[in-house]
Amino acid sequence: MHSIIKGKYFRQTETGWLVRNSGRMSNIWQGVRQVLHLLPDATMCQVKGGQQVLFWEDRWLQDRPPLSVFANNLPNEARRLTVSEMILNGDWNFDFLQAVLPKNLVMQIRLHPFPQGSDVDVPIWRFTPSGRFTLKTAYELTQVDAAVQPQPEPCWKAIWRTPSPQRTRSFLWLAAHQCLLTNAERSRKHLVPNATCPICRGGPETILHVIRDCPYARGVWSHFLAEEPNDLFFQSNLSSWIRYYVTGRSGVIDASLFAILCWKLWKNKNIQAFEKKLATMEEMIAAVTLYVQQVRWAFEGRAQSWEVIA
Numbered sequence: 643m644h645s646i647i648k649g650k651y652f653r654q655t656e657t658g659w660l661v662r663n664s665g666r667m668s669n670i671w672q673g674v675r676q677v678l679h680l681l682p683d684a685t686m687c688q689v690k691g692g693q694q695v696l697f698w699e700d701r702w703l704q705d706r707p708p709l710s711v712f713a714n715n716l717p718n719e720a721r722r723l724t725v726s727e728m729i730l731n732g733d734w735n736f737d738f739l740q741a742v743l744p745k746n747l748v749m750q751i752r753l754h755p756f757p758q759g760s761d762v763d764v765p766i767w768r769f770t771p772s773g774r775f776t777l778k779t780a781y782e783l784t785q786v787d788a789a790v791q792p793q794p795e796p797c798w799k800a801i802w803r804t805p806s807p808q809r810t811r812s813f814l815w816l817a818a819h820q821c822l823l824t825n826a827e828r829s830r831k832h833l834v835p836n837a838t839c840p841i842c843r844g845g846p847e848t849i850l851h852v853i854r855d856c857p858y859a860r861g862v863w864s865h866f867l868a869e870e871p872n873d874l875f876f877q878s879n880l881s882s883w884i885r886y887y888v889t890g891r892s893g894v895i896d897a898s899l900f901a902i903l904c905w906k907l908w909k910n911k912n913i914q915a916f917e918k919k920l921a922t923m924e925e926m927i928a929a930v931t932l933y934v935q936q937v938r939w940a941f942e943g944r945a946q947s948w949e950v951i952a
């Protein structure tokens with residue numbers, strides 16, 4: 643059956659496959675077309691021998707998008723490593739994994755069935771326990787998809803499009819996925835005696851506290867917010883807040899300013915923690931203003947030889 647559908651509706655070109663979009667289409671094909679755009683999210687790779695699945699680029703860990711976001715600083719060859727190539731002397735290469743991945747992901751990999759032998763890795767359907775594609779679950783998926791139309795764009799897509807340096811985008815991605823270590827998180831794991839924010843000592847140090855709710859962060863944001871309704875700004879939860887501002891829906895805080903200010907506040911917190919030095923709010927505002935200006939010039943191509951320096 644699949645070769646009939648392939649012959650009738652797909653055409654190979656130099657750049658890939660073209661999908662037929664018009665003319666008479668069978669009911670099955672119409673159904674398949676409806677779920678085509680869902681496939682990247684609806685399928686994942688089941689690791690058997692681990693020799694086909696790419697460790698960073700493919701979706702293979704349960705409930706996780708591809709790990710490529712953590713591979714930004716790796717050389718190209720390392721980004722193309724397969725899962726089996728991450729095995730060293732009969733075990734995962736933990737020294738390497740711990741250096742580049744957050745702890746919870748390293749733990750999840752530790753619990754993942756170990757790739758063994760030379761069996762070929764297989765693509766599986768995520769929505770059935772067996773991993774087999776069924777028309778029923780595909781149909782249900784289209785219904786869920788249709789029910790939430792117009793579907794908001796996934797937050798990470800907007801984050802990656804933000805016209806600001808890579809490090810600020812990577813930071814926002816990690817923040818949106820709660821992959822940053824704070825005192826609140828350390829205290830939950832009994833690594834530190836209390837969760838308090840060392841800057842204001844007025845509440846637990848969560849991600850949102852550091853980049854928005856700490857009085858220090860609030861002071862800096864207030865300078866840039868101008869006439870933006872402040873009370874709304876400080877009310878939403880972390881993911882809605884990031885989503886709203888990276889999609890550029892605010893007329894006052896554009897996506898570059900948003901990404902840069904969040905990142906600077908986080909960096910500032912780390913400097914405070916390790917060097918016991920805290921920039922004044924005025925210094926922070928001046929540094930952010932200058933950096934945003936440089937970034938805007940660079941991204942608008944006004945300064946061709948301009949290099950953005952953090």
Ligand SMILES: [Zn+2]
Binds near residue numbers: 840843844856857858
């Ligand atoms: Zn604080």
